[in-house]
Amino acid sequence: RPWNLLSPHRSPLQSRHHNRDARTNSPAGRTSSASVRMAPTAAEQHTRKAVGLAARDASGHLSPLAITRRSTGDDDVVIKILYCGICHSDLHSIKNDWKNAKYPMVPGHEITGEVNEVGKNVTKFKTGDRVGVGCMVNSCQSCESCNKGFENLCLGIIPTYNLVDLDGTITYGGYSSMVVVHERFVVRFPDTIPLEKGAPLLCAGITVYSPMKYHGLNIPGMHLGVLGLGGLGHVAVKFGKAFGMKVTVISSSPGKKQEALERLGADAFIVGKNDEEMKVCKCFRSPIFSTQIGL
Ligand SMILES: [Zn+2]
Ligand SMILES: [Zn+2]
Known part of the structure; x- marks a missing residue:
């Protein structure tokens, strides 16, 4: 590509030749600026x-x-x-x-x-x-x-x-x-x-998978709590089940129970706003993966 020779990374030899040619080709009395080709701009390379x-x-x-x-x-x-x-x-x-x-x-x-x-x-x-x-x-x-x-x-x-x-x-x-x-x-x-189905793994997926892997939340048989069932939480449930874990979803939305248990395969569902159920939650001695900021 022509701009390789004119880029800021050109060799000193190329630079000297380029400048000499510019002087040689310039008509007397005119500045050489008109004949010096500048390195292409980013826009020109796009x-x-x-x-x-x-x-x-x-x-x-x-x-x-x-x-x-x-x-x-x-x-x-x-x-x-x-x-x-x-x-x-x-x-x-x-x-x-x-x-x-x-x-x-x-x-x-x-x-x-x-x-x-x-x-x-x-x-x-x-x-x-x-x-x-x-x-x-x-x-x-x-x-x-x-x-x-x-x-x-x-x-x-x-x-x-x-x-x-x-x-x-x-x-x-x-x-x-x-x-x-x-x-x-x-x-x-x-x-x-x-x-079409795997695209969310590129952000939501790796955001969940990486901490699960590096903090040892991938052991078959281990209990895992997943706090929040949004974009990250539902992937955490699927990874947890794929790792062979027992997964409990903790959510403030009772309406998500069916999705958690039947569609995503979670083992249990706790409503985070329900005092009785939160008593159970406080007894939870397993790691809890929080998908909510500040928790
Ligand atoms: Zn993202
Ligand atoms: Zn770096």
């Missing part, structure tokens, strides 16, 4: 046309937006997006609840799809692979956290949307037709998991 669903203000309404994605870098995976989960963070973001919205905003960080193209250094994926992308699309890739595989703790993390990317552009998320992501932040999707 040559791929795509379409997204964007929030343009805090109203909560989304509408189609023509966007661009960068051309394929050496480490990039180009993904045709087929499905994207809806996380409650998306709703907070588009309504500017966190006061950091950059409009127009294309939300979505539970992306599943198919690989369309890969850069020359990519080894983990090939065209046609089923893949997913979660909450982040880049990081510094060199700090202690990144080296340990905890890129989510990196101070240079680049979330999937609404943040300034390394090239200065704003990231657009998965409510769109395609995305270009460094291979490090792409995961392979097993053939046994339907893309």
Whole structure:
């Protein structure tokens, strides 16, 4: 690609030749600025046309937006997006609840799809692979956290949307037709998991799975309490049952009992507002996985 030679990363030799040529080719008496080609801007490198669903203000309404994605870098995976989960963070973001919205905003960080193209250094994926992308699309890739595989703790993390990317552009998320992501932040999707059903695993799933695994809440036969049966809680119940645990849901919504027991397979259900049932809860000596902030 032509801009490789003109990028800020060009070699000193290339730089000297470039400057000399610029002087040689400049007519006498004119500045050389007209003949010096500048490094391409980030916008010029975003040559791929795509379409997204964007929030343009805090109203909560989304509408189609023509966007661009960068051309394929050496480490990039180009993904045709087929499905994207809806996380409650998306709703907070588009309504500017966190006061950091950059409009127009294309939300979505539970992306599943198919690989369309890969850069020359990519080894983990090939065209046609089923893949997913979660909450982040880049990081510094060199700090202690990144080296340990905890890129989510990196101070240079680049979330999937609404943040300034390394090239200065704003990231657009998965409510769109395609995305270009460094291979490090792409995961392979097993053939046994339907893309349309597995997409929420990319945020809600890993948010629950990671602490369950690292805190030992994955032992067959162990009792587990799950506080709250929302987007995270229902995944916690399913993971708990998949690990072979005895799962009790603690919820403030009696109406969720049937869903907890019959649809998700929980073993017991306690209404968190019911004093009698909470007496039982206070006797609960097993780990409780809280999906509620502040508890
Ligand atoms: Zn999320
Ligand atoms: Zn880092």
